[in-house]
Every structure is written in C-alpha cells, then in structure tokens.
Amino acid sequence: MKQAMLYGPANVGIEERPEPTILQPTDAILRLSATCICGSDLWPYRGIEPITGPTPMGHEYCGIVEEVGSAVKTMKVGDFVVGSFFASDNTCEICQAGYQSRCVHAQLMGTIGTKAQRARVPLADGTLVATPGVPEPDLIPSLLAASDVLGTGWFAAVAAEAGPGKTVAVVGDGAVGLLGVLAAKQLGAERIIAMSRHPERQKLARFYGATDIVEERGDAGVAKIKELTNGLGAHSVIEAVGTQESTMQAIGATRPGGHMGFVGVNYDVSISGIDLFFAGIHVHGGPAPVRRFLPDLLRLICDRKINPGKVFDLTLPLAQVAEGYRAMDERRAIKVLLIPEST
Amino acid sequence: MKQAMLYGPANVGIEERPEPTILQPTDAILRLSATCICGSDLWPYRGIEPITGPTPMGHEYCGIVEEVGSAVKTMKVGDFVVGSFFASDNTCEICQAGYQSRCVHAQLMGTIGTKAQRARVPLADGTLVATPGVPEPDLIPSLLAASDVLGTGWFAAVAAEAGPGKTVAVVGDGAVGLLGVLAAKQLGAERIIAMSRHPERQKLARFYGATDIVEERGDAGVAKIKELTNGLGAHSVIEAVGTQESTMQAIGATRPGGHMGFVGVNYDVSISGIDLFFAGIHVHGGPAPVRRFLPDLLRLICDRKINPGKVFDLTLPLAQVAEGYRAMDERRAIKVLLIPEST
Numbered sequence: 155m156k157q158a159m160l161y162g163p164a165n166v167g168i169e170e171r172p173e174p175t176i177l178q179p180t181d182a183i184l185r186l187s188a189t190c191i192c193g194s195d196l197w198p199y200r201g202i203e204p205i206t207g208p209t210p211m212g213h214e215y216c217g218i219v220e221e222v223g224s225a226v227k228t229m230k231v232g233d234f235v236v237g238s239f240f241a242s243d244n245t246c247e248i249c250q251a252g253y254q255s256r257c258v259h260a261q262l263m264g265t266i267g268t269k270a271q272r273a274r275v276p277l278a279d280g281t282l283v284a285t286p287g288v289p290e291p292d293l294i295p296s297l298l299a300a301s302d303v304l305g306t307g308w309f310a311a312v313a314a315e316a317g318p319g320k321t322v323a324v325v326g327d328g329a330v331g332l333l334g335v336l337a338a339k340q341l342g343a344e345r346i347i348a349m350s351r352h353p354e355r356q357k358l359a360r361f362y363g364a365t366d367i368v369e370e371r372g373d374a375g376v377a378k379i380k381e382l383t384n385g386l387g388a389h390s391v392i393e394a395v396g397t398q399e400s401t402m403q404a405i406g407a408t409r410p411g412g413h414m415g416f417v418g419v420n421y422d423v424s425i426s427g428i429d430l431f432f433a434g435i436h437v438h439g440g441p442a443p444v445r446r447f448l449p450d451l452l453r454l455i456c457d458r459k460i461n462p463g464k465v466f467d468l469t470l471p472l473a474q475v476a477e478g479y480r481a482m483d484e485r486r487a488i489k490v491l492l493i494p495e496s497t
Numbered sequence: 498m499k500q501a502m503l504y505g506p507a508n509v510g511i512e513e514r515p516e517p518t519i520l521q522p523t524d525a526i527l528r529l530s531a532t533c534i535c536g537s538d539l540w541p542y543r544g545i546e547p548i549t550g551p552t553p554m555g556h557e558y559c560g561i562v563e564e565v566g567s568a569v570k571t572m573k574v575g576d577f578v579v580g581s582f583f584a585s586d587n588t589c590e591i592c593q594a595g596y597q598s599r600c601v602h603a604q605l606m607g608t609i610g611t612k613a614q615r616a617r618v619p620l621a622d623g624t625l626v627a628t629p630g631v632p633e634p635d636l637i638p639s640l641l642a643a644s645d646v647l648g649t650g651w652f653a654a655v656a657a658e659a660g661p662g663k664t665v666a667v668v669g670d671g672a673v674g675l676l677g678v679l680a681a682k683q684l685g686a687e688r689i690i691a692m693s694r695h696p697e698r699q700k701l702a703r704f705y706g707a708t709d710i711v712e713e714r715g716d717a718g719v720a721k722i723k724e725l726t727n728g729l730g731a732h733s734v735i736e737a738v739g740t741q742e743s744t745m746q747a748i749g750a751t752r753p754g755g756h757m758g759f760v761g762v763n764y765d766v767s768i769s770g771i772d773l774f775f776a777g778i779h780v781h782g783g784p785a786p787v788r789r790f791l792p793d794l795l796r797l798i799c800d801r802k803i804n805p806g807k808v809f810d811l812t813l814p815l816a817q818v819a820e821g822y823r824a825m826d827e828r829r830a831i832k833v834l835l836i837p838e839s840t
Contacts, residue, residue, distance in 0.1 A: 247729060248753055256753030256777050258728070385601070386590060401770060410591055410599030410783075416774070423770025427744060427763035434599050434783035440753075440774045 156494065158269035158475040160209045163201035166479050168472065171210075174266075174274035179225035182278035184235065186217040188298045189269045190466065191475075191482050191490045193328055194419050199479055202421070210267025213239035214301040216294065219282075220272065228279045234289055235282040236452060237275055238444035239263050239302050244280030254280070254445035269475060271494040283448040285456055293455060295463025295491055299333065300451040303489065304462040305444030306417050307333030307394065308451065311341055313415030313438040314390035318342040323379050324364075325404045326394030327355040329465040329489040330417060332362055334392040336460060339363025343390070347382060349375055349403070355488065358464060372399055376406035387412060393439070396420040410434035417442055466491040499837065501612035501818040503552045506544035509822050511815065514553075517609075517617035522568035525621035527578065529560040531641045532612050533809065534818075534825050534833045536671055537762050542822055545764070553610025556582035557644040559637065562625075563615065571622045577632055578625040579795060580618055581787035582606050582645050587623030597623070597788035612818060614837040626791040628799055636798060638806025638834055642676065643794045646832065647805040648787030649760050650676030650737065651794065654684055656758030656781040657733035661685040666722050667707075668747045669737030670698040672808040672832040673760060675705055677735040679803060682706025686733070690725060692718055692746075698831065701807060715742055719749035730755060736782070739763040753777040760785055809834040 157171040174183050189212050197203040198211075216236040219229050229235060242249050242257035249257045261276050275281055289297060296304075307330045316322045316338040324334050327350035338346045339362060347366040348359035356367050370378045380387055387409030393401055396418025405425070408414045416439030430437070454460045468487040470478050478490035500514040517526050532555050540546040541554075559579040562572050572578060585592050585600035592600045604619050618624055632640060639647075650673045659665045659681040667677045670693035681689045682705060690709040691702035699710050713721045722731055730752030736744055739761025748768070751757045759782030773780070797803045811830040813821050821833035 247727070251754045253754035253777060384590070396770075398770075411594045411596035411786075420770035420774055425768045425770060425773070427739075427741075427766025427768060430768070430780070431759070431763055431783045434596060436779065436781040437773070438779040440777035443754075 155271040156472060157267060157271070158211050158472065160198055160205060160211050162205070164199060166199065166211065166476050168475060171270070174272050176221060176223045177274065178276060179223040180277050180279065181223045182219055182226055182229065182275050182282065183221040183272060184215065184217040184275060185220045185272055186215050186268060186270065186494050188216060188294050189472070189492050189494065190214050190298055191478050191492065192302060193330070195479070196483055197419070199483060210270070212267050212269030213262065213264035214298060215263070215268035215273060216297045216301060222278060226278045229282060229284050233284040235284045236297050236300050236448060237263070237282040238305060238448065240441065241276040241281040242445055243277050244445060249280065252446045253443045255441040255443040269472065269492060281445065283452055285452055289456060295466045296455045296461055297452065298491065299462035299465060300448060300455060302444060303329040303465060304333045304451055305447050306330050306442040308337040308447050309442035309444070310334045310392040310394060310415040310417040310439065311337035313413065314392050315413040316341045316343045316390045319344050320389040321345040321347065321383055322390040322392065323347040323349065323388040323407050324392045324394065325349050325400050325407070326392070326418060327352055327359060328394060331392065331394035332358050332465055332488070333462050334394055335359050335364050336362040336462060338390070338392070340454070340460065347379060347388065361464065372403055373406070375403050379407040383409065389413070390415070394418050396423065398423050401425065405429065405433050405435065408433065408435040412436070413438070415439055465489045469493065471495060498614040499815060500610060500614070501554050501815065503541055503548060503554050505548070507542060509542065509554065509819050511818060514613070517615050519564060519566045520617065521619060522566035523620050523622065524566045525562055525569055525572065525618050525625065526564040526615060527558065527560040527618060528563045528615055529558050529611060529613065529837050531559060531637050532815070532835050532837065533557050533641055534821050534835065535645060536673070538822070539826055540762070542826060553613070555610050555612030556605065556607035557641060558606070558611035558616060559640045559644060565621060569621045572625060572627050576627040578627045579640050579643050579791060580606070580625040581648060581791065583784065584619040584624040585788055586620050587788060592623065595789045596786045598784040598786040612815065612835060624788065626795055628795055632799060638809045639798045639804055640795065641834065642805035642808060643791060643798060645787060646672040646808060647676045647794055648790050649673050649785040651680040651790050652785035652787070653677045653735040653737060653758040653760040653782065654680035656756065657735050658756040659684045659686045659733045662687050663732040664688040664690065664726055665733040665735065666690040666692065666731040666750050667735045667737065668692050668743050668750070669735070669761060670695055670702065671737060674735065674737035675701050675808055675831070676805050677737055678702050678707050679705040679805060681733070681735070683797070683803065690722060690731065704807065715746055716749070718746050722750040726752065732756070733758070737761050739766065741766050744768065748772065748776050748778065751776065751778040755779065756781070758782055808832045812836065814838060
C-alpha cells in the first residue's frame with residue numbers, strides 16, 4: 155500500500171509499504187477514507203522535533219473496517235468508524251474517568267502512521283466508534299475532523315468550562331482554535347471572543363459562533379479582553395497554540411477563579427509558579443481524550459448539526475502529501491485533507 | 498497600642514504605635530483576642546522577601562468589634578468576629594464567584610498588620626464573619642486558625658476536589674498541609690496520604706484523618722504514591738509547601754485527569770509547559786479565598802466538630818513575638834499563637 159513517510163526536515167514523500175495485518179486479536183484493519191495533516195506534524199517537518207530515520211506520519215483517520223481480530227466485538231467488516239490519535243482500551247480506571255488519551259494501555263496512532271491507504275488500529279473496541287450506517291461522502295471531512303482537531307477543540311472548551319452565561323476567549327485561529335469556537339457555541343457560551351488577525355480565519359470563527367474578534371496579541375491582547383469583560387477577564391479561555399506568548403496571553407486573559415483549557419503542544423513553554431499562584435485560575439489541558447467525546451461528536455455531525463469539516467480548506471490526493479505539508483507550513487492552508495487513492 | 502514590627506532579617510520586636518481609627522465608613526476596629534505567626538511571615542524574616550523599613554506584621558486575626566463605621570450593617574460593637582487575610586467587599590462579581598481573595602477592592606490585611614492589640618479592618622461587612630455569641634475561650638485557637646491556615650488548607654482540598662471515593666495525597670506537613678488533611682476528611686475523602694517525616698506532625702496528621710503516611714520525598718515520594726494507588730497516582734493532591742521539589746512531587750503524584758490544589762507561596766517555582774501538558778491534570782490554587790468558607794468553618798468549630806486549633810503547639814504573649822519567630826524559623830513549633838495583652 156501507499157504510505158506517507160518523513161525522511162528529514164521538509165522532506166516528505168510516498169512509498170510502497172507492506173499491507174497492515176492483524177497483530178493482536180483486539181486489532182482492526184481500516185481502509186482509510188480520508189486522512190490529514192496536523193499542526194503537530196509540522197514539528198518534525200520543521201526539524202524542531204528530531205527524527206532518527208524514515209518515519210510513518212499521521213494520526214487522524216476515518217474509514218471502513220476491512221478486517222477485525224478475533225476479540226473485536228463492537229464492530230464488523232464494512233462499518234464506517236472514527237478513532238482518536240491515541241488507541242485506548244476504554245475500560246481502565248483512567249479511561250472510565252474520561253481520560254482515554256492517558257489509558258494505561260494507550261498507544262500512539264502516530265507511531266503506526268495513518269497517512270496511508272490502510273492502517274492497523276489497536277484496541278479497536280476501545281478506540282473506534284462506528285457511525286450509524288455508512289455516511290454520505292460530504293460528511294467525511296467533518297468525521298475526519300472529529301478524530302483530532304474537533305475532539306481537541308471540544309476538550310479545550312470543556313477544560314475551560316465554556317457554558318451558558320460564560321464569556322469564552324480563544325487564543326489561536328488554527329483548526330483547533332476555530333473548532334474550540336464551535337465547541338464553545340455548542341456548549342452554550344454567551345459570548346465567544348476569537349483572537350485572530352487573519353480575515354479568512356476571522357470569517358470562519360464567526361461562522362462557528364464567534365461574537366467578537368480581537369486582533370491584538372500578548373499584553374495588548376490581554377488588555378483588550380479585559381476591556382471587553384468589565385476589567386475582569388474572560389470566564390473561560392482556550393489556549394490552542396502552545397507558545398510562551400500564547401500561554402501567557404491565555405493565563406492573563408482568564409479572570410480570577412476562571413478556567414483556562416490548553417491543548418497547544420507547548421515544548422518551549424515555562425510557567426512561573428508565582429504568576430500562576432496570583433492568577434488564581436483553574437488550568438487543565440494536555441493531549442485531548444478525544445474518545446470521550448466521539449459518540450456525541452459523531453451524532454452531531456451525522457445529524458448535520460455541526461460542520462467542523464469546513465476547517466479543511468485544501469484537499470489533495472495522498473500522492474501530493476508534500477504539497478500539503480508546504481501549504482500548511484507556509485500557512486497557505488488552515489488544514490489539508492488527503493484522499494488515499496482506493497485500491 | 499503594642500504592635501509587632503519587623504526591622505530587618507531576623508529582627509522583630511514590639512513597639513508602641515497609634516491606636517487604629519475608623520478611616521472609611523465601611524471600617525471596623527477590632528480588639529484582637531489572638532493572632533499568630535504564618536509560614537509566609539518567615540519570607541521577610543529570613544530576608545528572602547526584602548522590606549524597605551520597619552514593617553507591621555501579621556494578617557491572621559479574630560477578636561471583638563470595638564467600633565464600626567457608619568456604613569457597617571452586619572455586625573455591632575461586642576460581636577466576636579473572624580476575617581480573612583484579604584479584606585473584600587463580598588459583593589463584586591469575583592467575590593460572588595467565590596474568589597474573595599481577588600475581590601476587585603481587595604486589601605491585604607498584612608499591610609495593616611494584625612500582630613497587635615487592635616486592628617482596623619476595611620470593608621468590614623464583606624470581610625468579617627461573626628460567631629453566634631462570644632465563644633468559649635478554648636475555641637479561640639481554632640477560630641484564629643480559620644482566618645488563614647484552616648481556610649487555606651480547606652481551599653486546597655476543594656481545589657484538589659477531595660471528596661467521597663477519592664484518594665488524597667498531601668504534600669507538606671506544616672499547619673496548612675495538616676489542615677488540608679482535616680479538610681479532606683471533612684469533605685469525605687476515602688483515603689488520605691500525608692507526606693511527612695516528622696513523628697509529631699505524622700501524629701497530628703493521623704489525628705486529623707490521615708490513613709497513610711509516606712516519608713519519601715521527590716521522585717521516591719511520587720513512586721510511593723503510585724505504589725499505593727495501583728500505579729495511577731492520587732485523584733487529589735494538595736501542595737502546601739511552595740518549593741520546586743514539592744510542586745513537582747505534587748504534579749507527579751496526581752493521576753491523569755486528577756486535581757492538584759496548590760496553596761504554597763511559590764516564588765522560585767518554574768513549571769515546564771510540556772510536563773504539565775503530558776501530566777493531563779487539573780491545577781488550581783493561589784491565595785485562598787478564605788472568606789468563601791468562613792461561615793461553614795465557624796459553624797463546624799463552634800459546634801466542636803473540628804479542632805484546627807491543635808496546630809498551635811506554642812502559645813506566647815505578643816511581647817515574646819521574637820521568640821515565636823525563632824521557634825517557627827527553627828521548626829521547633831508548627832505554628833505559634835500570640836496573645837495580645839488586653840488594655
């Protein structure tokens with residue numbers, strides 16, 4: 155089968171690789187309907203996160219079950235399924251508490267690589283959720299979004315306790331930030347402030363429910379959020395970038411006693427204890443337990459209540475993965491969907 | 498009146514100072530029944546937090562109302578009252594959300610200084626809570642504890658979401674940590690692990706409800722907590738020290754999805770963003786909004802349901818404040834109660 159591989163900084167291509175097979179009785183093999191490029195894929199692509207050799211890429215996926223191991227009970231060949239970027243058993247104490255991304259048996263799908271025609275998914279019963287019937291093709295982008303960016307934006311909004319009566323500020327106008335806006339709207343937030351200086355992304359933020367746009371960043375951005383919230387700061391702030399500046403902006407924009415949900419991968423961030431002490435806020439984040447939200451998200455998508463697939467503003471065949479990375483890297487595209495040619 | 502002053506590192510004494518007077522119609526003047534020395538008082542005493550000249554000390558207090566401003570409505574001369582270390586209006590949006598220590602009109606009682614015979618309390622209606630009648634003298638230490646250490650330990654336990662079915666670990670065996678144990682017990686925690694290597698403090702931790710004692714610290718302490726919790730970590734962890742080691746110990750001891758409540762003043766702590774990201778925990782803390790809890794705490798004390806006053810293991814007349822500081826500094830005493838001589 156064809157699979158995307160990263161060979162080194164800015165060097166990504168397609169090669170012929172062995173078909174995946176069932177290794178454990180809990181595995182399933184999927185024929186992927188769509189996959190995509192994640193903001194976090196740019197870390198190794200830019201050489202910030204080093205790789206030691208040719209590396210399979212990709213952790214977002216949805217598709218048709220082609221084969222199941224003997225222990226798989228909740229799905230059958232032909233089902234359309236969506237899974238998270240972490241495989242999880244969904245039965246351990248941590249999963250049952252809603253933290254499937256930290257399952258005691260968690261496996262990173264990124265190490266398997268889903269930018270491919272097929273993929274093996276471990277712990278299929280715990281990881282995958284089937285849609286009711288095979289969905290209409292126009293729903294595929296939204297279902298794919300549920301695999302990571304929607305689930306991650308949703309988790310950030312839940313971590314930030316977005317809800318009725320709340321003012322929510324969203325730091326970051328990438329796919330996750332934009333879908334954080336969507337999530338805040340669905341969770342009933344009264345006012346949603348998107349922090350963005352890109353006209354196209356502002357437009358999408360408004361489509362998803364943003365009531366206000368703030369173009370300022372850093373201290374000026376914090377001052378603007380305070381100005382819009384009676385000097386107090388937002389009740390709920392979503393951090394969907396992961397830089398030092400965006401983190402401080404998110405902490406500063408949260409009112410005392412408010413909630414900051416952070417999902418931006420933040421390798422170079424350092425938080426001063428005493429700043430956090432005097433902020434007096436709640437902080438929660440990390441790798442989103444997307445599996446917790448998948449059943450609800452798939453229902454909302456299949457009922458056409460939400461349209462997260464609009465974050466994909468470029469669709470390419472898998473063979474053009476290199477152009478997809480360039481478009482994301484140069485910020486010409488918010489998010490690139492890749493279609494594996496069927497075989 | 499007599500008031501304790503700090504003149505420089507390890508140099509504290511008593512001097513004669515002007516009687517406090519009503520400055521605002523919302524003020525009250527208290528004749529203090531008891532005051533005490535806080536762990537945070539040791540920062541300037543040790544020269545870590547610099548002072549610019551002779552400085553009044555103290556922010557914990559309870560006593561009898563001697564005079565009220567014309568706008569004070571909820572108390573009268575002769576009432577026995579307890580207040581927090583922050584004066585607060587208790588009416589602003591932040592107070593109403595339960596964060597009185599971050600009231601938009603907050604004033605630090607420490608800048609007034611309550612290691613004295615009398616003190617002016619601003620925003621008396623919002624800050625002070627009266628007991629039903631004048632309490633028996635043996636309740637005074639517990640009522641004084643409510644002013645800070647009990648309220649702070651209680652907030653830490655609430656921030657850590659201690660409750661039924663939860664395993665709570667407490668990092669720190671000072672007065673706040675010990676009263677965090679008490680709070681976790683009152684909140685219904687199933688198992689309470691006190692981290693302490695001091696026999697006397699272990700004994701008090703057990704008195705307050707600790708079910709387990711862990712003597713190890715740092716990584717060894719984290720490993721021990723995991724060993725006691727099926728490899729997962731505690732649901733709830735209280736950080737009541739404020740050092741880098743104690744903070745990392747608290748984060749490491751919390752299971753993914755769990756809650757860490759931190760109340761140790763943590764000037765020199767730096768938290769790596771990516772460590773917090775992959776911890777996947779909830780973090781909340783800061784200066785405790787003691788006022789939120791005061792009505793309930795005073796009721797529990799007056800009904801003799803809890804005995805937080807046992808953390809005071811040394812009682813001295815205010816005139817011996819210097820000896821009190823030495824005893825705290827040398828860890829000869831957990832917490833020192835000071836009795837202002839009445840005049």
